[in-house]
Amino acid sequence: MNISLRKINAIFILKLQLFLGNLSLLMIPAMAIGYVVIFKNFFPANTVAFKALTLNMGILLNIIMGGIMFGAYPIAEEKEHHTLGVLMTSSINATEYFIGSLLPALLILTITNIILVPLNGTSWNQVSIINYLIITVICSIISILIGFTLGLFSKNQTNAGVVSLLPAAIFTLVPLFKGFSNKISHTSDFLYSGVIPRFINQSLFKHSYSWSLFEVSVLIAWFIIFSIVLFYAYRYKHFD
Amino acid sequence: MSLISFKDVTKQVGNQSVFTNFSLDIAEHQQIGLKLMRSETDTFFSLLEEKTLPSSGSIENNTQSISIKRYNDGIYQKMTVKSYLEFFNHLTSNRQDIKQLAPDFSLGDNLTMKTDALTIDQIERLHLFRIYLTAPDLVFLESPLRDLSSDGIKFYFKALEVVRQKSTVVVISSFMEELLQLSSTIYQSVDHKLEKVSLETSQDSLKPQNIFRLSSHLDDKTIFFSPNEIDFIESINGVSNFSVNSEYFPSSLTMEELEKKLVHFGFFRCHRSYLVNLQRISELISYSKNSYTLILKNSQETLPLSRAKLDQLKDLLQ
Numbered sequence: 001m002n003i004s005l006r007k008i009n010a011i012f013i014l015k016l017q018l019f020l021g022n023l024s025l026l027m028i029p030a031m032a033i034g035y036v037v038i039f040k041n042f043f044p045a046n047t048v049a050f051k052a053l054t055l056n057m058g059i060l061l062n063i064i065m066g067g068i069m070f071g072a073y074p075i076a077e078e079k080e081h082h083t084l085g086v087l088m089t090s091s092i093n094a095t096e097y098f099i100g101s102l103l104p105a106l107l108i109l110t111i112t113n114i115i116l117v118p119l120n121g122t123s124w125n126q127v128s129i130i131n132y133l134i135i136t137v138i139c140s141i142i143s144i145l146i147g148f149t150l151g152l153f154s155k156n157q158t159n160a161g162v163v164s165l166l167p168a169a170i171f172t173l174v175p176l177f178k179g180f181s182n183k184i185s186h187t188s189d190f191l192y193s194g195v196i197p198r199f200i201n202q203s204l205f206k207h208s209y210s211w212s213l214f215e216v217s218v219l220i221a222w223f224i225i226f227s228i229v230l231f232y233a234y235r236y237k238h239f240d
Numbered sequence: 241m242s243l244i245s246f247k248d249v250t251k252q253v254g255n256q257s258v259f260t261n262f263s264l265d266i267a268e269h270q271q272i273g274l275k276l277m278r279s280e281t282d283t284f285f286s287l288l289e290e291k292t293l294p295s296s297g298s299i300e301n302n303t304q305s306i307s308i309k310r311y312n313d314g315i316y317q318k319m320t321v322k323s324y325l326e327f328f329n330h331l332t333s334n335r336q337d338i339k340q341l342a343p344d345f346s347l348g349d350n351l352t353m354k355t356d357a358l359t360i361d362q363i364e365r366l367h368l369f370r371i372y373l374t375a376p377d378l379v380f381l382e383s384p385l386r387d388l389s390s391d392g393i394k395f396y397f398k399a400l401e402v403v404r405q406k407s408t409v410v411v412i413s414s415f416m417e418e419l420l421q422l423s424s425t426i427y428q429s430v431d432h433k434l435e436k437v438s439l440e441t442s443q444d445s446l447k448p449q450n451i452f453r454l455s456s457h458l459d460d461k462t463i464f465f466s467p468n469e470i471d472f473i474e475s476i477n478g479v480s481n482f483s484v485n486s487e488y489f490p491s492s493l494t495m496e497e498l499e500k501k502l503v504h505f506g507f508f509r510c511h512r513s514y515l516v517n518l519q520r521i522s523e524l525i526s527y528s529k530n531s532y533t534l535i536l537k538n539s540q541e542t543l544p545l546s547r548a549k550l551d552q553l554k555d556l557l558q
Contacts, residue, residue, distance in 0.1 A: 010330035014316070021318045081314040086367075089289070089308040090331060090374055238291065 003099070007092055011100025015074065019104055024157075028069055029112035032062035036119045046121075052204045055120045056197045057176060059136065062112050064172040064193050067140045068164045070105035071147015075239070076160035079151075084239045094234055102144050109140045127203045131211075135199050138219050142192050143171070145226040152230075152237045189214075192222035241302060242267050243378045243408055244288075249297035251283055256538070258283040260432040261297070266378065266410060273423025274412045275437070278485040279538040280429055281382060281412055285310065288380065307376035307407070309367050311383045315355050321366060322351040328370040336373060344402045345369040346395040361392030368399045372406065379409045385418045389460070393421075414485045417464060452505070454498075456482060456489035463489060467505035471536055472543055473498055473515040486539065508556060510534060511544045518556060 019025055036058040043050070078084040087097060113136045117127060146167055154160035171193040178188040178197065188194035195215050202209045242265040249262040258280055266272055276284060285308060286292040287299060316324055325338045342348045345365045350358065358366065364384055371379055384400075385393055400422070403409060411422040416437075419426050426437040453464040471483045475495050481488040491498065499509050506518045516534060523535035524545065532545035545553065 006333070007331055010327055013330065014327045017319055017323060018316060081317065082310070082312050083314045083316055085308070085310055086313050086315075086370075089306070090328060090370070091305050091376075092331070240291075 002093070003095055007096045008100045008103075011087075011092065011097060012103050015101050016104035016107070018074065019070070019108060022073075025070060025073055026108075028066040029062050029108060032058045032066065032112060033115060033119060035061060036116050040119065040121055048204050051120055051122055052197075052201050055116060055122060055204075056200050058116045058120065059113060059196055059200070060172045060176060060193060062109055062116065063136060063139050063196065064143050065168045066109050066112070067105070067143020068147040068150065068168045068171075069161075070109065071102075071144040071149075072151040072154060072160040072164050073147075073157055074101060075148060075151025076154040076157045079154070079239065080156040088239060094239075098148060098230075101148075102141065105144050106137065106140055110137060113140075122204065126207060127200070128209060131199065131203075131209055135195055135219075138223065139192055139196060142219075142222050142226055145223075145230050146171075149226065149230045149233045152233045152239070190218060192219055195219060242300070243303050244306075245300040245302075246287075247298050247300065249287065249294045249299060251287065251292070252295045253279075253283060257432050258538070259294075259429075262429075262432070262434055263297075264427065264434055266408065268377075268408050269404075270408060270410075271404070271422070271424040272410045273419030273426040274410065274434070275414065275416055275419055275426060275428035276412055277414055277429065277538050280432075281414070284412065285380070285382075303377035305374070305376040306378045306380070307371045307374060308380045309371065309382065309384070311386065313367065315358075315363060315366060317354075317356045319355055320351065321347060321353050321355055321358070324355055324366070325351075325370060325373060328373045332374055334375070338373075341369070341372070341402075345372075345399040359392075360387050361389055361395065364388060364392070364396060365399045368396070368403050372403045375406050377407060379403060379407045381409060381411050381422075383413045383415070383418065384411065385421065386413070386415070397421075414469070415463075416466065416469075452501075454482065454491065454493075454501075456491055458489065465489070467502055467507065468517070468519065470507075470517055471520050471539060471541065472517060473502075473507070475513040483541065486541070508549075508553060510549055510553065511546050514543050516543055521557070524553075 036054055039054040075084070110133070113132075117124065117132070147164065150163050150167070151160055154163055171191060174184060174191055175188040175194040175197045178185040178194070195218060198215070199209055244266050246262055246264040249259055250257065251259045251262075274284075283292070287294060288306065288308065322338060329335050329338060339351065342351055345368060347362065347365055347369060350362060355366070385396065388396055400409065411419055413419050416426070416428075424439070426439060427434040428437050452467065454467065454470070456463045456465070465482055465484060469484050471485070473491070473495070474481050474483060474488070480491040480493055480495050480498055482491055493501070495509075495513070495515060499507070499515055502515060507515045508518050510516045520536045520539070521534050522537040525533045525535060527533060530547050532547065532550055534543040534545050536543070
C-alpha cells in the first residue's frame with residue numbers, strides 16, 4: 001500500500017480545522033485544564049500529594065477521555081454525514097486517513113499535556129520533559145487507536161459517545177484509584193494508563209524517574225494490541 | 241482501450257441475482273448513462289470499489305483513478321467553501337487556482353461562505369468542483385439532478401461540461417429522464433443484464449408513438465414515470481402513491497382511475513389499497529390459510545394479497 005505524505009498533510013490540515021471547530025471535542029482538553037486550574041486555585045492545599053493527584057487527574061482525563069473521543073467521534077461523524085465515502089473515493093487510503101486523523105488529535109492532546117504541568121504549579125525541574133512527552137505521546141496514541149476502533153463500530157456520534165464511556169472510565173479511573181486497594185493497584189500496573197500516575201508520582205515524590213522494563217513492555221504491548229485490533233476491525237467493518 | 245471493462249459479471253446477493261452476465265465497456269470521453277434499480281446501483285458501486293467480488297466474470301480497470309459521487313454523499317460542515325476545496329486541491333500534485341475556476345462551477349461568490357449555508361444546488365456543484373480538482377480518469381455520478389431546482393440543473397450542466405473536459409463521466413440513475421439529459425448512450429438493466437437503449441431520432445420516431453406517462457407533482461416540479469418504473473401503487477389516506485425504488489410519489493389520480501389506465505401495462509389490483517406491477521412479483525407467500533403476501537424483486541417491500549384475488553392472480557401469472 002502506497003502512503004503519500006502530501007495526502008497525509010492534506011488530511012492533517014482538514015482534520016485540524018474540523019477539530020478546532022468542534023466544541024464538543026475541545027471540551028475535554030478544556031475540562032482537563034479547567035480541572036487543574038480550579039483545584040490549584042480553590043483548594044490551595046499546597047502539598048505534593050495534592051499536586052500529584054490533580055496533575056494525574058488532568059492528564060488522565062485529557063489523554064484517555066480526550067484520546068478516545070478524538071479517535072471515535074470524527075469517524076462516527078463522518079459516517080453520520082456520509083463524508084467518508086467521498087474521501088475514500090478521492091484516492092485516499094485507510095492508512096493515510098488514520099495517520100492524518102491521528103496527528104492533529106495528538107498535537108492538541110500534547111499541547112494540553114504540556115500546559116497542564118505549569119498550570120498545576122509543578123516545575124519542569126521536577127518532571128523530566130523528555131520522559132513526560134514520551135509517556136504522554138505513547139499513551140495518547142494508544143487512546144486514539146482505541147477511539148478509532150470504537151468509531152468504526154459506531155453508527156453515529158451519540159453511539160460513539162456511549163461505547164466510549166466504558167473503556168474511558170476503566171482506563172481513567174483504575175489508575176486514579178490505585179491507592180484504594182491492592183487489587184486496583186495491581187490491575188493499574190497492567191494498564192497503559194497506569195504508567196502515567198507512576199511516572200508523575202515518582203517524579204514529584206522521589207524527584208527522579210527511571211524506566212523499568214515492565215513499564216516499557218506494558219506500553220509496547222498495549223500499542224501492538226490496539227494496532228492489531230484496529231487493523232482487524234477495519235478489515236471487518238471498513239468504514240461502512 | 242476501455243477505461244473500465246465489465247466482462248460477463250454475475251453477482252448474487254443472498255439467493256437473488258443482481259447481475260447476470262453483465263457486460264459493459266466504458267471508453268474515454270463516452271457519455272454513458274446507466275439505468276439501474278437502487279439495489280443494482282449499490283451492488284455496482286460495491287463491485288467498483290472492490291468491497292465485494294463478482295460471483296463470476298471479471299472487471300478490468302485501466303484507469304489511474306476513479307471518483308465516485310453517491311447520491312447521499314455529504315460535505316464537511318463548519319468550514320468555508322474555499323478551505324473545503326483547498327483540501328482536495330492539496331491531494332493532487334497539480335494544484336489549481338480555485339478562485340479562477342470557481343465561476344466555471346457558478347460558485348464564484350460562494351468561496352467565503354460556510355459549507356453548511358450552501359443550497360442543495362450549490363452543494364452538488366461543489367461536489368463536481370472537488371472532483372474536477374482531483375482530475376480522475378473516470379467519474380461516476382449517482383442521480384445528480386434528482387433534488388435540483390430548474391435553475392440548479394442549468395448551472396449543473398455547465399459545471400459538468402467543465403468536468404468532462406478532463407474526465408469521462410458516467411451517470412447512474414433509476415430515472416430515464418435524468419439520464420436522457422446527461423448522457424448520449426444509455427444502458428438499462430433488463431432481467432439483470434445491460435441492454436442498450438435506442439436513442440435514434442429518425443423522422444418517424446420524432447412523432448410520439450403510444451407514449452404513456454404517469455405524473456407526480458412535487459413542489460415546483462412534475463416527475464414523469466413510465467409504468468414499468470413503478471413497483472406498485474399504494475393508497476395512503478385516500479391518496480395514491482407510486483412506489484419507485486422504495487420512494488413514494490403522490491398521484492392526483494384515484495386507485496380506480498389508475499387501475500383502468502394501468503391494467504394494460506401489467507398492473508393488478510391485489511388489494512383494495514394496492515396495485516402491483518406483475519413484472520415485479522418474485523414470490524407469493526402464504527403465512528396461513530387466508531393470508532397471502534407478495535414479495536417484490538430487488539425490494540424489501542411486501543404487499544398483501546386479498547383472498548378473493550388469489551385465483552385471478554394465479555391465472556394472470558401462469
